[in-house]
Amino acid sequence: MTTSTTSTNSEALGSTDPEIADLIAREERRESAKIRLIPSENYVSRAVLAATGSILTNKYSEGYAGKRYYEGQQFIDPIETLAVDRARKLFGADHANVQPYSGSPANLAVYLAFCQPGDTVMGLGLPMGGHLTHGWNVSISGKYFKAVQYGVDPVHHLIDLDQVRSLAREHRPKVIWAGGTAYPRLWDWESFAAIAREVGARFVADMAHIAGLIAGGAHPSPVPFADVVTTTTHKTLRGPRGGMILCKDEFKSAIDKAIFPGLQGGPHNHTTAGIAVALREAAEPGFKDYAHQVVKNARAMADELASRGFRVISGGTDNHLVLIDLTAKGIGGKPAAKAMDRAGLEANYNTVPFDPRKPFDPSGVRLGTPAMTSRGMKETEARKVAAWIDQAVQAAGDDAKLDNIAAEVAELCKGFPAPGIDC
Numbered sequence: 001m002t003t004s005t006t007s008t009n010s011e012a013l014g015s016t017d018p019e020i021a022d023l024i025a026r027e028e029r030r031e032s033a034k035i036r037l038i039p040s041e042n043y044v045s046r047a048v049l050a051a052t053g054s055i056l057t058n059k060y061s062e063g064y065a066g067k068r069y070y071e072g073q074q075f076i077d078p079i080e081t082l083a084v085d086r087a088r089k090l091f092g093a094d095h096a097n098v099q100p101y102s103g104s105p106a107n108l109a110v111y112l113a114f115c116q117p118g119d120t121v122m123g124l125g126l127p128m129g130g131h132l133t134h135g136w137n138v139s140i141s142g143k144y145f146k147a148v149q150y151g152v153d154p155v156h157h158l159i160d161l162d163q164v165r166s167l168a169r170e171h172r173p174k175v176i177w178a179g180g181t182a183y184p185r186l187w188d189w190e191s192f193a194a195i196a197r198e199v200g201a202r203f204v205a206d207m208a209h210i211a212g213l214i215a216g217g218a219h220p221s222p223v224p225f226a227d228v229v230t231t232t233t234h235k236t237l238r239g240p241r242g243g244m245i246l247c248k249d250e251f252k253s254a255i256d257k258a259i260f261p262g263l264q265g266g267p268h269n270h271t272t273a274g275i276a277v278a279l280r281e282a283a284e285p286g287f288k289d290y291a292h293q294v295v296k297n298a299r300a301m302a303d304e305l306a307s308r309g310f311r312v313i314s315g316g317t318d319n320h321l322v323l324i325d326l327t328a329k330g331i332g333g334k335p336a337a338k339a340m341d342r343a344g345l346e347a348n349y350n351t352v353p354f355d356p357r358k359p360f361d362p363s364g365v366r367l368g369t370p371a372m373t374s375r376g377m378k379e380t381e382a383r384k385v386a387a388w389i390d391q392a393v394q395a396a397g398d399d400a401k402l403d404n405i406a407a408e409v410a411e412l413c414k415g416f417p418a419p420g421i422d423c
């Protein structure tokens with residue numbers, strides 16, 4: 001039933017809008033023939049694709065299950081309830097809200113729940129591996145609030161908890177964020193919680209990048225320690241583009257009200273269904289293997305890159321991502337990422353801690369193993385990828401050489417079909 005609906009839908013798209021159908025088909029081939037190393041990206045399963053591309057997109061459902069502002073919720077309510085129950089069970093949380101449109105709205109809802117404009121908030125600075133919404137100055141979180149940003153230490157590039165504690169004591173923030181986008185090491189949630197408790201702040205963990213690792217037991221969970229945990233659903237968790245907020249019972253009402261009616265209108269029910277499916281998949285025993293393999297692959301890649309003379313930030317990784325500084329290789333992060341992309345290795349250029357260069361032309365490249373691991377690739381392939389990265393960086397500007405690498409990459413990819421993609 002699902003398969004025939006999906007293929008009927010594809011045929012309909014092809015005949016109604018061949019331009020978009022063609023671009024989607026080409027993107028499918030691109031995602032299939034490249035090794036995708038952007039750590040915030042992944043492949044969803046066919047089941048998640050089917051739920052996300054379903055007729056649930058037709059329905060409005062302002063409110064929450066059992067208390068909606070529109071009729072006709074006979075099937076939407078149980079879908080959202082399943083998603084909520086699965087999220088609570090998978091992460092051991094008192095409460096889950098599965099309606100945030102993505103991670104940034106989830107984080108904005110936290111501010112709405114706990115802060116007034118002008119209040120002090122604290123998070124890891126963006127150039128140190130944090131997220132825009134944790135108080136960086138160009139984001140609403142840095143414009144509407146007085147943001148204090150902690151960093152990593154200049155030698156080991158680890159979160160400096162002494163600095164976090166002393167900034168928290170000095171500035172008494174309302175909210176302290178932990179979590180980031182380019183921090184390759186474990187988060188000490190318990191210490192953050194203790195600091196927040198001492199200064200009377202709410203401790204909020206943003207686990208967006210590592211939610212799947214936490215679900216699979218490959219990274220400690222913030223849920224026992226944090227007042228609130230936010231996440232996207234599409235990174236290591238392998239769900240559709242969306243967001244979730246988990247919290248302790250005492251914050252349920254504040255968080256739910258902040259999402260609706262505070263910040264959003266109707267939830268995206270097709271996304272909610274996709275999230276429910278992804279949460280079911282993440283509860284399967286095989287997902288534990290996946291999560292641990294993601295970390296093993298990242299460690300193998302970091303190790304191989306280091307042995308090839310790349311400066312690996314923090315000396316390695318504990319999670320799904322590897323941050324490299326290209327300075328010693330005589331190339332910036334942007335031309336290196338562009339050369340890699342031509343060679344079939346898709347990554348993103350990124351600042352490294354204390355980067356003397358600008359964010360649009362930084363020193364580093366950020367790599368991640370979630371997507372390649374979803375294809376079944378293991379340490380052997382991760383080391384091979386590191387070797388190709390080395391070759392691509394050296395061949396930057398030589399398109400013929402880069403194309404040769406891309407052909408080898410595509411050949412390897414044929415042996416590891418991408419989930420959800422036929423070609």
Ligand code: DSN
Nearest residue numbers: 039040103131181182
């Ligand atoms: N844009 C995401 C990332 O790539 O890390 C975070 O929101």
